[in-house]
Amino acid sequence: MMTTVALGFALLMLAGVPLAVMLIIITMIALMFFSYTPLQAVVEQLFNSLDSFVLLAIPFFILAGSIMTKGAIARRLIAFINSLVGWFPGGLGISGVVACIFFAAISGSGPATVVAIGSIMIPALIKAGYDKPFSIGLITTAGSLGIVIPPSIPMILYCLVMNVSVAEMFMAGIVPGLLIGGALVAFTYFRSRRNDWRIDVKPSLAEVLRTGRQGFWAILLPLIVLGGIYSGIFTPTEAAAISVVYALVVELFIYKECTLKEIPAICKDSAILSACLLFLLAGAMTFNWLLTSEEIPATVAKFIMAHIESPWLFLLAVNLLLLVLGCFMDSVSAVLILSPLFLDTLNGYGINLVHFGVVMILNIEFGMLTPPFGLNLFVSMGVTKESLRTVAGGVLPFLAVLLACLMMVTYVPDISLWLPRLLK
Numbered sequence: 449m450m451t452t453v454a455l456g457f458a459l460l461m462l463a464g465v466p467l468a469v470m471l472i473i474i475t476m477i478a479l480m481f482f483s484y485t486p487l488q489a490v491v492e493q494l495f496n497s498l499d500s501f502v503l504l505a506i507p508f509f510i511l512a513g514s515i516m517t518k519g520a521i522a523r524r525l526i527a528f529i530n531s532l533v534g535w536f537p538g539g540l541g542i543s544g545v546v547a548c549i550f551f552a553a554i555s556g557s558g559p560a561t562v563v564a565i566g567s568i569m570i571p572a573l574i575k576a577g578y579d580k581p582f583s584i585g586l587i588t589t590a591g592s593l594g595i596v597i598p599p600s601i602p603m604i605l606y607c608l609v610m611n612v613s614v615a616e617m618f619m620a621g622i623v624p625g626l627l628i629g630g631a632l633v634a635f636t637y638f639r640s641r642r643n644d645w646r647i648d649v650k651p652s653l654a655e656v657l658r659t660g661r662q663g664f665w666a667i668l669l670p671l672i673v674l675g676g677i678y679s680g681i682f683t684p685t686e687a688a689a690i691s692v693v694y695a696l697v698v699e700l701f702i703y704k705e706c707t708l709k710e711i712p713a714i715c716k717d718s719a720i721l722s723a724c725l726l727f728l729l730a731g732a733m734t735f736n737w738l739l740t741s742e743e744i745p746a747t748v749a750k751f752i753m754a755h756i757e758s759p760w761l762f763l764l765a766v767n768l769l770l771l772v773l774g775c776f777m778d779s780v781s782a783v784l785i786l787s788p789l790f791l792d793t794l795n796g797y798g799i800n801l802v803h804f805g806v807v808m809i810l811n812i813e814f815g816m817l818t819p820p821f822g823l824n825l826f827v828s829m830g831v832t833k834e835s836l837r838t839v840a841g842g843v844l845p846f847l848a849v850l851l852a853c854l855m856m857v858t859y860v861p862d863i864s865l866w867l868p869r870l871l872k
Contacts (some may be wrong), residue, residue: 453478467781471731475738477838483742490734497733498726505604507722508688509649511571513555515695516728517871520705521666522564522677525550528663529652538640540576542585542633549629551562552597553670554691558816559827564590566831578645580834587844587852591631593815597625598674599684599691602783602812606730608806609736609788614684615677615800620864621809627863628813628853635849637840665698747794758796761809763858766790770811771818782815783808806864811856817850819842820857 453474460470472490473653477483516522530543531548544565551561566587578810595602598618607614639645672694673687682690699706756762766786773782785809794804816824819840857863 452481461472461773463679468731469784471735473718475735476670478738478742485741486702490622493734493737497730497737500608501683502608503729504606505599505614505685505688506725507693507718508685509555509599509601510557510722510725511715511718512691512695513557513560514714515563515692515699515706515711516551517560518699518710518714519704520703521669521695521698522547522551522552522673523568524659525666526565527570528567528656528659529666531656531659534872536637538636538645539814540569540573541583541636541640541645544587545590545629545632545636545786547589547596548593548722549625550667550670552591552594552625553599553674554666554695555594555602558824559592562588562824562827565829566591566828570755570832571727573761576645578640579643580839581842582639582845583842584828584832584834585844585846586632586636588824588839589817589846590844591823591828592816593625593629594814596813598622598623599677601725602809603805605725605784606787606808608729609732609784609790612800612805616802616868617805618677618684619868620806623867624798624806624810624857624864627856628810628850631849631853632846635846641706642663648816651811669694669698698846705723706809708863728781729784733780735785736788743790746792747816748789749796754837759799762793763799763804766860767807767811770808773815783812794860799867800861802868803861803864807854807858809849810857812853814847814850817847837866841848 456474456477457470460473473492475660476490478488479487526543526547529546530540533542533546536542547560547565547569551564552558555561569587570583573586574580575867594600598621598691600618603617603621604614606612607617669691673691676682676690677684677687696711700708710747752762756765770782770786785804790804790866793826794801817820819825820835822843825836825839825843828834829836832839
């Protein structure tokens, strides 16, 4: 059966069949020829895979991110952060990274972060004298933190297919996200000192207070959402719904830079993206049900553990596999398919599922920045109107920074597990 599944994947992928449809077709073929289970089970599994309260968080977070991208929250965040650190060497670039970190904590989406922050910061960086490739690469890379720093939509998907606590995964992503953000800040600082990139005018205290007052409502949102989740006041799904209501109130009645006429278009775009993600998840969960029922993860675990004795070598092999797959297919899809396949192997090696989830998320982040399927590259192309070659060339130096952080998180599990253990 495994040979048929592999050949089916290859043929359908070459034919350009959408991944969700591909997973459903392969599941049906496997049941038809290698199992006595009726095909009606596929329909039942498609329904059951979406019958989850946690899944409501995905469309809510997508909608909240879309509202904030259209409104003034991103601009107010940037103005306040820039007034604090913009006058340092590389301060404007550092402001962009910090703004991406904050916006990531309220949107849960890498592309939304690139659009919201990049549309403002990239032209400002170029105007201030920063190299164009550096400016594009920095914000495109920092925008990918939208899937590492919670709330994160890919984290929710991983939790669903691996049966892991969403709140615990969110906590595990904070320190790795700050580690990557800190590395990007350090890289920007030293590169800027060498090129003498700085803003000579130091803002006054009155300017800092003014921008802080204007950005107060934007800064408050991640504190409400994440603080409410970790304190147990509300669940991640309830937090997502609260973020939508909060974003609407702030944009419509406080900042007043988003109108009621724009809301239907925002909802339409969010609904389309949510439907695509949920359809993909339904197909992946159905395929995972097939794998589990046929005990394929156990077979894979026996094969891997017979050839790879060390869990560290296994993690290295998984990283290499995902980095390669990220150049040929959507990384989120690869994680949804491969994570359950490795479940028995992870248990055999004693690797914590939350730690492995963070490693997977960092690989998704890397995949979003590598051609030809790097989503953030295409989003950045839309924002900057530059070619793929220009955007990918700007991102290339930052990939070394991300790769170093990925290795640290992979082989120092406490980076991701320290906070969940502390708050248990």
